[in-house]
Amino acid sequence: MSGLTWHVTPDLLGFMDREGRFVETNPAWLRVLGYTEAELENCHFIDLIHPDDMMRTQLNFDRVSAGLPVLNFVNRYRRKDGDYEWISWHSVPEDKLFFCSGRCVTDEKANEAALKTRDDEAKLREQFIAVLGHDVRNPLAAINAAARVIGRATEDAQVHEMLGSIEGSSGRIARLIDDVMDFARARLGGGMNIDRDGEYDVKPILEHTAQEISLAHPDIEIITEYDFCDPIHCDADRMAQLVSNLLANAVTHGEPGAPVTMGAKDHDGWFYLWVANRGEPIPPEAREMLFEPYTRADLRQSQQGLGLGLFIAREIARGHGGELTVESDDERTVFTFSMKRL
Numbered sequence: 001m002s003g004l005t006w007h008v009t010p011d012l013l014g015f016m017d018r019e020g021r022f023v024e025t026n027p028a029w030l031r032v033l034g035y036t037e038a039e040l041e042n043c044h045f046i047d048l049i050h051p052d053d054m055m056r057t058q059l060n061f062d063r064v065s066a067g068l069p070v071l072n073f074v075n076r077y078r079r080k081d082g083d084y085e086w087i088s089w090h091s092v093p094e095d096k097l098f099f100c101s102g103r104c105v106t107d108e109k110a111n112e113a114a115l116k117t118r119d120d121e122a123k124l125r126e127q128f129i130a131v132l133g134h135d136v137r138n139p140l141a142a143i144n145a146a147a148r149v150i151g152r153a154t155e156d157a158q159v160h161e162m163l164g165s166i167e168g169s170s171g172r173i174a175r176l177i178d179d180v181m182d183f184a185r186a187r188l189g190g191g192m193n194i195d196r197d198g199e200y201d202v203k204p205i206l207e208h209t210a211q212e213i214s215l216a217h218p219d220i221e222i223i224t225e226y227d228f229c230d231p232i233h234c235d236a237d238r239m240a241q242l243v244s245n246l247l248a249n250a251v252t253h254g255e256p257g258a259p260v261t262m263g264a265k266d267h268d269g270w271f272y273l274w275v276a277n278r279g280e281p282i283p284p285e286a287r288e289m290l291f292e293p294y295t296r297a298d299l300r301q302s303q304q305g306l307g308l309g310l311f312i313a314r315e316i317a318r319g320h321g322g323e324l325t326v327e328s329d330d331e332r333t334v335f336t337f338s339m340k341r342l
Contacts, residue, residue, distance in 0.1 A: 034080030050076035194319030
């Protein structure tokens with residue numbers, strides 16, 4: 001067989017007789033499998049097939065022997081060095097011979113296997129995190145219920161102080177569970193659930209969230225500045241979560257004892273919300289990774305968390321069709337959420 005294509009194509013080309021023996025093969029067999037034309041001449045195809053693929057291959061040989069074409073049939077052929085390559089075949093009858101054309105798809109098979117493994121692992125991690133979150137919440141609820149019963153049964157100030165500590169710790173555990181669940185949904189489940197169909201008054205949400213943070217950090221003053229109109233199309237619960245994460249980040253990483261400012265305004269059809277704190281500026285190299293999960297700046301001894309707060313806040317912002325950005329200099333650090341109003 002002559003012709004430029006026969007000699008230069010990367011595909012395995014060949015002719016077999018009616019018994020399944022190779023009559024002629026092109027140079028690609030040497031490049032892909034290591035066999036010369038002389039080594040393949042009169043070799044029966046079944047001698048090169050992976051044992052697990054023999055039955056399927058024989059069935060397709062019977063098909064082409066009956067005058068029917070075989071298209072996109074994939075099996076494994078043994079290399080001269082003993083390893084195997086996955087080959088995708090087309091085979092058609094031609095006079096008294098069978099013409100076959102095969103393309104090596106070993107890399108594609110490996111990629112498919114790796115992708116399936118990653119998908120399976122992602123699903124398993126998501127299921128594990130969901131089960132863990134559910135199972136941890138049950139004993140946590142029991143702890144809180146027991147603490148409330150004890151609180152009603154005693155007037156002892158020291159006991160009430162310890163119960164307050166239990167309640168605070170339980171709240172932190174619950175928030176950690178929520179962060180992990182949101183992370184699982186955002187990274188493993190294809191995005192965070194955001195419902196922006198409803199209209200809500202956002203100002204009470206901001207005030208309530210600021211009060212919650214103030215109760216947890218009584219030494220930090222939170223200053224609020226509002227210049228926008230309610231209601232706003234948003235997911236109210238997610239909006240509260242975004243604000244809580246930004247405020248918690250500000251009081252945690254800001255200058256100890258310095259006030260934190262939260263503001264919101266309307267401008268040219270956009271809603272802007274920002275949280276600012278004083279303190280050391282965030283280095284430019286750290287800003288690039290600031291919204292990645294498990295990324296935190298150097299923490300003081302008392303600071304805790306998984307480093308998911310800013311990642312989740314950004315996912316909430318993007319779920320609203322907006323964005324979360326940061327600016328930081330020697331005077332202050334400002335996180336700004338921007339969202340086009342509907």
